[in-house]
Amino acid sequence: MALDPSYKELRPEECGTCSFRALFDLAAVGNAEIEPRSGRLLRVNRKLCDFTGYSEAELLSKTFLDLTHPDDRAATIALADEVMAGGATEWQLEKRYVRKDGSVRWAHCIGRLIRDEQGRPLHLIATIQDITERKQGEEALRDSEARYRRLVEMSPDVIFVHRNDRMLYANPACVRFFGARSIEEVLTRAPLDFVHPDHREAVRERIRRASTSSAPNPLSEQKWLALDGSVRMVEVVGASIPWEGRPAVMVIAHDITELRAADRRKDEFLATLAHELRNPLAPIRTGAEIVRLHSGGSARLDWAADLISRQVKHLSHMVDDLLDFSRIAQGRLSLTLEQVDLRDIVWQAVEINRAALDAKGHDLTVEVPERSFFLRGDVPRLVQVVSNLFSNAIKFSPARSRIHVAATREDGKVLLRVRDTGAGIKRELLPHIFDLFVQGERTLERAEGGLGIGLALVKAIVALHGGEVAARSDGPGKGSEFVVRLPLLSPSGIGQPERQPEPSHGPSRNPRRVLLVDDNRDAIESLGYLLERLGHEVRSATDGHEALALARAFQPEVAILDLGLPGLNGYALAEEFRRDAMLASVVLVALTGYGQEVDRQKSRAAGFDLHLLKPIALNDLAPILEGTTPREGRRT
Structure with a gap:
């Protein structure tokens, strides 16, 4: 667009009235009068000066292209040429301006070309409105949309x-x-x-x-x-x-397809692991009972039998903890709730850990008054909680340490504290002490072992009871304290506790005909020997087909079956019993290493009356045989 050196500035009367001048100068947006051929600014208002950062005198020495951002000049020239050629009288354009300080501002420009009576261009009147904030907002919105679209696409x-x-x-x-x-x-x-x-x-x-x-x-x-x-x-x-x-x-x-498949594989692995570990534990435990029966009062033999029983029980608890945490993590652990006296829970946990306490010579004090703290809870699970806390205190305290257990009432809840003077807990470990597989530092001098599951299990079981558990320690060597907080029963909800009769383990008052079926010959021979010592008549078989033939000849009252049998497995064998009129009333007991809920459901569906886990103690099995009555179509 060429500049015209012959241009002569218009006289004031040609610029309109005084009212126009006032509107031009006082407008809230930038205004400019421009010579159409040269593009020189002839008149500007204060708002345009503010917008560009130039003084009025500085602006009047410039053309509109001098103020235009280099990237927008071509579009501006093209539009100006179109207007001058008569293509349009009014125009609009959004473009960038470069201020005196070099910063860039966006403007919405509206212009009108004024012509004389012969149609010759006289001057341009332009309004320049600052739209920088709007443009920045639009750009931010576009950037945000692009980022989120990219995130969604990727x-x-x-x-x-x-x-x-x-x-x-x-x-x-x-x-x-x-x-x-x-x-x-x-x-x-x-x-x-x-x-x-x-x-x-x-x-x-x-x-x-x-x-x-x-x-x-x-x-x-x-x-x-x-x-x-x-x-x-x-x-x-x-x-x-x-x-x-x-x-x-x-x-x-x-x-989560692969995750759920991995969960199933993990469950199958844990079930198999538990089964394979429990199978050899069964005859070991039974062997310890046989040693005790034949000790003849020998303190050394009684000690050996107790040692074997304790270690079997310890390994069994480790297996149970592993399976329990798997069930809790998947929401499959159910509680059998009843009224519980906290003192009974504590003393059961003490008895479970009695041998370990005595072996290390710890001084244990218990301040839990009888009939003072009643809960609604699952007795075995709560005993498991307190026992795990005792076990930790015993293991991580040097010999002849002090362990203190106390219960107090606070806001309708009981606070059970287990405090020791042992190894303590590092500050950085405290926030993670209840996480799965987290353990304190191991050394050769302090190789207590364990799977790192016990405290995670404590937290999970306490949470299922509507409670909380916390750990405190001043650091290594300064002992630790675990505090379990559980809701108490209201006084109106407390009834008289039921007293269970103590089991008798002498000769049976009701000898039974018992069929034992297990492919582990050590297991059935050792258990069969014990049951015969109690006065029961026992027959045994090592596979399902042999067991079915033997049962028809022997007519047992109770059949104790392993599930993983060769040939005809335990489930199929139970179904055969239920279909056979001669065997339909036999009480069927599954004695197995498979203890997950799905295994229990399958055993019930197959016709079993009871589902017991290996290794079973004689104290647990003897009362079952004493109380057994013919099935007569019942299902449990």
Whole structure:
């Protein structure tokens, strides 16, 4: 655009009235009068000076292109040429200005070309409005949208948006997850096409809730279907979002198929591990009972039998802890709640740890008054909690240390404190002391062992009872204190405790015909010997087919069966008993190393009356045989 040196400035009367001048000068936006051919600024107002950072005199020495950002000059010249050529009288443009200090501002420019009666350009009147903040906001919004779109596009999780059973958007992860050829193939399906029939009604209700609420749906575990029909497990959350001006539902799903498969493999491994460990423990425990029976009063033999029994019990507890934590972690541990006197719990835990206490010569004091603290809890589990805390105090305290146990009442709860003067806990370890597999530092001088499960199990069981547990220590060598806080029963809810009769372990008052079936010959021979010593008539077999034939000839009253038998397994053998009219009334006891809930359910379904875990103590088995009556169709 060429400058015209012949241009002559207009006289004041040609610039309009005084009112126009006032409006021009006092406007809240920048105003400029521009010579159309040269682009020189002829008149500017104070607002334009503020916007550009130049004084009025400085601006009047410049052209409008001098103020324009270099990247926007070409567009500005093209628009000016179009206006001068008669293409338009009024124009609008958004462009950047460079201020005197070098900073850049955005402006929305509106201009009008004034012509004379012959149509010749006289001057341009331009209004310049600062839109920098709006532009920055738009840019930030674009950047934010680009970032989030990038996150969604790169996410390994399935993310899609739908409305009224129609897919509106799907990220690339959907193609991989559903096994589609393209995103378009995913978008042709209805959302519920991807949901397993078992979950469709529940998902339909979740969609309805998400569509009518601003709050996201809670996390849900669901079965989904890939396009080839394969089933995938997912964790899903959904929420209502605006999409193209209308409400829609966004779904985010995390694939947990492999995680659940790993859980199943872990459960199977733990079940097998428990079974393989318990199987050899059974004859070892029974062997200890036989040694005790034949000790003839020998203190040395009694000591050996007690030593074997203690170590078997210790290993059994380790196996139980491992399986218990697995069940708790998956929400599969149920509690049998009853009224409990805390003092009884504490003393049962003391007796479990009595041998270890005596062996290290610890001084134990217990301040838990009888009938002062009543809870509603699961007795074996609460004993497990206190026993684990005792076990830790015993193991991590040097010989002849002090262990103090006390209970106090606070705000309707009981605080049970187990305090020792032992090894203590490092400050950095305290926040993690209840985490799974966390243990204090091991040394050759202090090799107490353990799996690092006990305290994690304590926390989990206490939480199931509505309580809390905390650990305190001033540091290594300064002892530690564990505080269990549990809700107390209100006085009106306390009844008279039931007293269980003490079991008798002398010769049986009701000798039974007992069939033992186990492929571990050591197990059945040792257990059979003990039962015969109690007066029972015993027959044994090592596989299912042999056992069935023997049972028909022997007509047992009780059959104690292992589940993992060769040939005909324990479940199938139980079903054969129930189908046989001659054997249908036999009381069936599963004595096995498999102790998960699924194993108990299978044994009940097969017809077993009881499901017991190896290694079983004679003290536990003898009362069962004493109280046994013919089945007569009953199921437990």
